[in-house]
Amino acid sequence: MSSAAAYHLERQVAISAVTRACSLTDKVFRNLVTADTVTKKDKSPVTVGDYSAQAVVNTVIASHFSADAIVGEEDSKDLRNPEAKNLRDQIVKLANEALASPAQECPAVADAASKSSEAASQAWGTQDLSEEALLAAIDRGNAEGGRSGRCWALDPIDGTKGFLRGGQYAVCLAFMVDGEVQVGVIGCPNLPHDASSAKPKEGEFGAGAKRNDLGTLFVAVKGQGAFQRPIQAESDSETAITMNKISSLSSASFCESVEAGHSSHGTNARIAELLGITAEPVRMDSQAKYVSIARGDGDVYLRLPVGDGSYQEKIWDHAAGSLIVEEAGGRVSDIRGRSLDFGVGRTLKDNKGVVAAHRDVHDQVIRAVGQALEEEGRGNL
Ligand SMILES: Nc1ncnc2c1ncn2[C@@H]1O[C@H](COP(=O)(O)OS(=O)(=O)O)[C@@H](OP(=O)(O)O)[C@H]1O
Numbered sequence: 001m002s003s004a005a006a007y008h009l010e011r012q013v014a015i016s017a018v019t020r021a022c023s024l025t026d027k028v029f030r031n032l033v034t035a036d037t038v039t040k041k042d043k044s045p046v047t048v049g050d051y052s053a054q055a056v057v058n059t060v061i062a063s064h065f066s067a068d069a070i071v072g073e074e075d076s077k078d079l080r081n082p083e084a085k086n087l088r089d090q091i092v093k094l095a096n097e098a099l100a101s102p103a104q105e106c107p108a109v110a111d112a113a114s115k116s117s118e119a120a121s122q123a124w125g126t127q128d129l130s131e132e133a134l135l136a137a138i139d140r141g142n143a144e145g146g147r148s149g150r151c152w153a154l155d156p157i158d159g160t161k162g163f164l165r166g167g168q169y170a171v172c173l174a175f176m177v178d179g180e181v182q183v184g185v186i187g188c189p190n191l192p193h194d195a196s197s198a199k200p201k202e203g204e205f206g207a208g209a210k211r212n213d214l215g216t217l218f219v220a221v222k223g224q225g226a227f228q229r230p231i232q233a234e235s236d237s238e239t240a241i242t243m244n245k246i247s248s249l250s251s252a253s254f255c256e257s258v259e260a261g262h263s264s265h266g267t268n269a270r271i272a273e274l275l276g277i278t279a280e281p282v283r284m285d286s287q288a289k290y291v292s293i294a295r296g297d298g299d300v301y302l303r304l305p306v307g308d309g310s311y312q313e314k315i316w317d318h319a320a321g322s323l324i325v326e327e328a329g330g331r332v333s334d335i336r337g338r339s340l341d342f343g344v345g346r347t348l349k350d351n352k353g354v355v356a357a358h359r360d361v362h363d364q365v366i367r368a369v370g371q372a373l374e375e376e377g378r379g380n381l
């Protein structure tokens, strides 16, 4: 196989799955009522959109690659309670609509589907999937991950809090082989195609964008570069994206989580000061932060651990975004400059925090991170 064609089918299947999930989540947002939200054990929210999107993406993956493992954020446990009947009914309706919609399948996907016995026996698109089949599809995401074999990492809605408040969120899907990310696809239904057409306002890149400019899909395959296109568009509308080349970090801008509980805003501010960055941080939810710096809307993504640093980052929160940034000319590491290790299970347990920047200035940012942590007495994190 020539290198240009490596993982071509995985790329197309991922695009098809993410595109379907994005139409679904967009529809859910427009009809969402608070009762459709469940609070998980860790107090984080999950909506009918997260569950339905995971069911759809896992069904699409399984119909093409039935033996592949999937590490997905959600599971069906809370949905199986008798009082979740209304939620289950909505999932069945939404997921079947998304699977039946004639998404713009590229010829490679359509051809593979017609030849695949799994797709024929599963037959989504011709016959609605049952409630049990969809709950089982959600639970296909229960894989443990690890160092060997083919594995997908899925965040059906990343930035659920952003989703609920009408801000940024992302459907994020990565494909890994032996713990190395090979394909990353991220759909951002609320992100404009061209952030420069809508200057930062209200703390977000492109916050002033018009509704019909919203909805951007990002794709990268290792060694093949990073691309974006409008979500609902033909594949020939893809354009290459690259990070800004930075002559001096003092003119850079950085982005961070909206939630102070997810990333230490105070430490991020001190790092910016050490680097001479004067621009205010841009706060946005989800892996929209990765794709925004990948196309040059901003320059640095800082995710400094909070408190004792005991939180383990989840692989689905970083796998797709980190590949897109690296393929756009960036380097993504933890706070010590170590590469993120996606081959140790469902979490990044051997890493702490995340620092992403253009590869020419990444070392400089890591030095400032080290100094800021020393000053806080957290040099041993
Ligand atoms: N304590 C803590 N520390 C770090 N990260 C955490 C923590 N708790 C949750 N999460 C994960 O953060 C994901 C949301 O991503 P962001 O932090 O970029 O979004 S936000 O700006 O804070 O909304 C969020 O992803 P989703 O659940 O998919 O929204 C969580 O996986």
Ligand SMILES: [Mg+2]
Pocket: 044, 045, 046, 073, 160
């Ligand atoms: Mg969540």
Ligand SMILES: [Mg+2]
Pocket: 155, 157, 158, 159, 316, 317
């Ligand atoms: Mg997430």
Ligand SMILES: [Mg+2]
Pocket: 050, 073, 155, 156, 157, 158, 159, 160
């Ligand atoms: Mg999520």
